[in-house]
Amino acid sequence: MKLADRYNRVNLLTALIVLLITGLIYYVVIHFIFTEKLDRDLTVEEDEIKQYVATYNKLPLPASFLDQQVHYKLLNRGIKESRIFKNTTFFNVKENESEPGRSLVTTLSQGNNLYEVNITKSRLEAEGLVRIILLITLGVTCLLLLSLILINRLFLKRLWKPFYSILDQMKAFNLVKMSDIELNKTEVDEFQELNSSAAQMATSVRQDYKELRNFTDNASHEMMTPLAVINSKLDTLLQAGPITEKQGVLMEDIYNAINRLTRLNQSLLLLTKIENNLLSDVQVVDFREVITEKCRQFQEILNRENIVLSVDLQPCEIEMSRYLADILLNNLLGNAIKYNKTNGYISIILKADSIEITNSGKNFALTEQHFERFFKSASSEGMGLGLAIIKQICALYNLSIRYSFPGGNHCFTLSINRQVS
Amino acid sequence: MKILIVEDERPLLESMLTYFSDVGNICEFASSYTLASEKINLYNYDCILLDLGLPDGEGLNLLKELKKLKKSDGVLIISARHSLDDKLTGLDLGADDYLVKPFHLSELKARVTAIVRRKKFDGNNVITFNEITVDITNMETSVNNHPITLTKKEYDLLIYFLSNKGKVVTKNAIAEHLWGDEMDISDDFDFIYTHIKNLRKKIIEAGANDYMQSVYGIGYKFASL
Numbered sequence: 047m048k049l050a051d052r053y054n055r056v057n058l059l060t061a062l063i064v065l066l067i068t069g070l071i072y073y074v075v076i077h078f079i080f081t082e083k084l085d086r087d088l089t090v091e092e093d094e095i096k097q098y099v100a101t102y103n104k105l106p107l108p109a110s111f112l113d114q115q116v117h118y119k120l121l122n123r124g125i126k127e128s129r130i131f132k133n134t135t136f137f138n139v140k141e142n143e144s145e146p147g148r149s150l151v152t153t154l155s156q157g158n159n160l161y162e163v164n165i166t167k168s169r170l171e172a173e174g175l176v177r178i179i180l181l182i183t184l185g186v187t188c189l190l191l192l193s194l195i196l197i198n199r200l201f202l203k204r205l206w207k208p209f210y211s212i213l214d215q216m217k218a219f220n221l222v223k224m225s226d227i228e229l230n231k232t233e234v235d236e237f238q239e240l241n242s243s244a245a246q247m248a249t250s251v252r253q254d255y256k257e258l259r260n261f262t263d264n265a266s267h268e269m270m271t272p273l274a275v276i277n278s279k280l281d282t283l284l285q286a287g288p289i290t291e292k293q294g295v296l297m298e299d300i301y302n303a304i305n306r307l308t309r310l311n312q313s314l315l316l317l318t319k320i321e322n323n324l325l326s327d328v329q330v331v332d333f334r335e336v337i338t339e340k341c342r343q344f345q346e347i348l349n350r351e352n353i354v355l356s357v358d359l360q361p362c363e364i365e366m367s368r369y370l371a372d373i374l375l376n377n378l379l380g381n382a383i384k385y386n387k388t389n390g391y392i393s394i395i396l397k398a399d400s401i402e403i404t405n406s407g408k409n410f411a412l413t414e415q416h417f418e419r420f421f422k423s424a425s426s427e428g429m430g431l432g433l434a435i436i437k438q439i440c441a442l443y444n445l446s447i448r449y450s451f452p453g454g455n456h457c458f459t460l461s462i463n464r465q466v467s
Numbered sequence: 468m469k470i471l472i473v474e475d476e477r478p479l480l481e482s483m484l485t486y487f488s489d490v491g492n493i494c495e496f497a498s499s500y501t502l503a504s505e506k507i508n509l510y511n512y513d514c515i516l517l518d519l520g521l522p523d524g525e526g527l528n529l530l531k532e533l534k535k536l537k538k539s540d541g542v543l544i545i546s547a548r549h550s551l552d553d554k555l556t557g558l559d560l561g562a563d564d565y566l567v568k569p570f571h572l573s574e575l576k577a578r579v580t581a582i583v584r585r586k587k588f589d590g591n592n593v594i595t596f597n598e599i600t601v602d603i604t605n606m607e608t609s610v611n612n613h614p615i616t617l618t619k620k621e622y623d624l625l626i627y628f629l630s631n632k633g634k635v636v637t638k639n640a641i642a643e644h645l646w647g648d649e650m651d652i653s654d655d656f657d658f659i660y661t662h663i664k665n666l667r668k669k670i671i672e673a674g675a676n677d678y679m680q681s682v683y684g685i686g687y688k689f690a691s692l
Contacts, residue, residue: 270547271476271520274569278482281572284635284685285486294683301639301685308569315549326552346658369551 050206054198061194065187073180080172081148085131088150091116091165099156113171119162127153127160136168145170208232212244219248221255263318266311273311277304313431316373317419320438325367333362333371333396340375341394347383354391362396364462366443374439377432378403378458385456399464404457411451468513468583472496473503473529474545475522483516486572487579489633500524507533507540513583514541516575517562519553527553530560541582545570571640573631580630594629597691598675601625610673620645621666628679628689637686663687 091114098106108116115136129152136147146169154161211230219227227248229241280300289297319325337359348355364371382392382405390406415421417437420430440447440460448459470487474480475498487494495512497503500521507515507529515533519526526544533540542562546553554565563582566575584592584603592603598611601622608617608625617625627644628636638656645659667679680688 267547270568271479274547275476275478275482277569278479278486278572281637281640282482282485284637284682289683289685291683294685298638298685301637304569305639312549324552350658 050198050202054195054202057198058191058194061191062187065183065190069180069183069187072183073176076176076179080169080176084148084167084169084172085150088131088148088165088167092150092152092163095163095165096154099154103156105154105156105161113168115164115166117164117166119164121153121160121162123160125153125160127155129153133169134166136166136170138168138170146173205234208234208237209240212237212241216244221251259318259321262314266315266318269307269311273304273308276300280304310431313435317431317435317438320370320435320442323442325370327367327369328365329368330363330365331368331371333364333401334359336371336375337394337396337401340372340379344379344383348392351383351386352389353383353386355394356391357394357396359394359396360398362398362401362462364443364445366439370439370442374436377436381432382456399462401460402457404452404455406454407456409454412449412456468579469493469511470495470514470516470579471503471506471510471512471540472516473498473500473521473526474516474518475499475520476518482572483575486576486634500526500529503529504532507538508536511538512540513586514543514563514579516579517542517544519544519546519548519557527557527560530557530562534561539586541579541586543575543578543582545575571637571643573627573634573636573640574644576634577627577630577644581626594626596629596632596678599625599629599670601629610670610675613673615669615673617666617669618662620662621669624662624666625670628687631689633688633690635682635686635688640686 095106095116105118106116108118113136129150131148131150134147134149135144137143138145147166148169149164149166152163152165154163208230212227215227227245229245232238232241280297284297337357341355341357344355379392379394382403385407386392386405387407392403392405395402395404412433417433419434436458437447439445444463446461446463448461450457450459468491470492472480472483472487472494474483474496477498480496480498484494484496495506495510497506500523503517503521504524515529517526517529530542533542543564543566544554544557544562545566545568546557547568549567557565563585564578566578584594594601594603599608600610600612601608603626606622608615608622623645624641627641638659641659641663642656645662663679667677671677676692678689678691680690682688
């Protein structure tokens with residue numbers, strides 16, 4: 047639930063409850079005041095009748111006015127005196143209809159007779175007033191709620207705009223692309239603070255990331271010279287004189303280790319280079335040409351492993367670094383050969399917007415982990431950087447890579463997102 | 468040939484000096500930019516091996532100096548950076564080749580020899596080793612004046628051996644020379660064995676001596692008997 051919605055809900059609910067309670071209290075109080083006034087009027091009338099009886103020693107004529115009616119009734123002996131106010135109906139003669147009324151029923155003794163005096167007044171006016179007041183209250187309530195909703199809808203949305211803008215930017219923040227966080231101007235202190243914190247965080251993250259990459263870059267480069275020394279010393283040692291077979295085996299192991307370390311270093315350097323987008327030879331690469339060339343290069347190995355290669359190449363051009371295109375295909379095809387089996391097959395299907403490489407292989411599917419750096423399965427002889435490099439190159443040029451495992455075969459599909467690039 | 472090695476890493480420099488100090492080669496060295504600059508001003512070299520990362524100056528500037536002096540010394544750049552830009556800049560400034568550390572001395576030798584051969588080209592670009600003759604221009608090989616047909620890989624292999632004659636060349640170095648990056652996918656050296664076997668057979672069948680010796684499984688040596 048959105049913050050604004052949540053706030054709105056509480057806000058509206060509170061307003062509704064408070065207004066309803068206020069309306070109720072209004073109604074009750076006003077009703078009470080009016081009844082009180084009517085009762086006072088009725089008492090005044092009663093006093094007048096009592097005075098009349100005291101003065102003239104007879105009952106006044108039962109009178110019927112527009113808003114007041116007086117009736118007398120002779121009571122039997124033995125009934126106690128009483129005096130009560132009650133709500134009744136008032137028959138309006140003029141309008142010829144019943145209206146709500148208020149009566150004072152009291153007893154009055156005149157001579158030996160005891161009379162019941164019933165004074166009734168119309169309550170219509172008072173009721174009308176109360177109703178109007180209630181309507182006004184309800185109207186105001188609705189108006190208030192409506193305006194609250196509108197304010198929330200329109201104003202809050204605008205108020206939160208800087209927040210959503212910064213949120214969108216944080217979502218889109220991409221370390222690799224080194225995108226900047228643009229700050230929208232806002233007058234709200236909280237948002238200003240949020241903006242500056244986000245910008246600060248982005249800067250420091252970028253800085254850290256840059257340092258990390260520089261570190262990898264420098265460390266890898268610095269390692270190259272000692273490696274060169276070791277290699278050259280071995281070469282020199284080899285020339286120095288007769289060596290025994292045992293020594294030869296030892297030296298070969300050292301050579302192989304140096305070889306691996308060198309490749310590892312080069313792969314790391316390549317990764318940083320791709321991440322930094324430092325490859326300047328971007329051009330329109332004809333993939334049909336590159337794949338044909340690669341197939342020719344790998345032919346010897348394919349023949350030896352007895353792997354059948356089938357290619358279906360349609361024209362496909364991608365704007366990217368030629369060097370990386372080479373590495374991309376080298377890795378993809380290299381994997382397809384390395385993790386193949388003897389008498390297996392490889393099929394390459396190149397379409398205008400996709401490259402699909404399928405190869406037979408050992409019967410287990412790759413997982414997401416295989417795309418991570420330095421991850422390798424137990425049987426793998428590589429360094430675990432091949433797929434990471436493929437992934438990185440794809441990310442740089444907006445190619446989406448998909449892996450599937452149809453019927454025990456490994457299939458890599460690269461889709462080219464034309465509209466973006 | 469006369470070679471100047473510009474390298475500040477002492478152990479590496481020594482290895483290179485040892486490897487290049489054959490009969491007929493003159494090797495000089497400079498371990499700083501200043502020294503190198505002095506030397507190129509004073510003398511002419513067939514090839515200069517130039518390390519880019521010098522403590523007192525940018526190696527690439529030496530190339531500019533050479534250009535200013537209108538010298539045509541061959542230059543091979545040695546760099547710790549596998550950088551396309553550096554490579555292109557270097558080649559633009561007149562360098563002949565670019566080698567990335569770490570490298571095999573045999574590879575270095577092969578490249579330097581190729582540069583010197585190109586520089587000294589005088590219409591007669593032929594390598595002769597006893598009864599074997601290789602015409603670089605036409606890529607033709609002959610034994611006792613009888614042409615033999617070699618595949619591209621066998622030809623490259625022969626040139627590589629001839630550049631490093633008398634030296635032990637490791638299988639690692641050969642693999643890297645012949646296959647470069649692709650070799651990543653297959654680290655066993657059966658490939659090399661096949662090519663070497665074929666080359667050897669062709670040369671011997673054409674009537675030459677067997678100059679190729681296997682050195683304890685680690686590599687091969689091409690040398691006069």
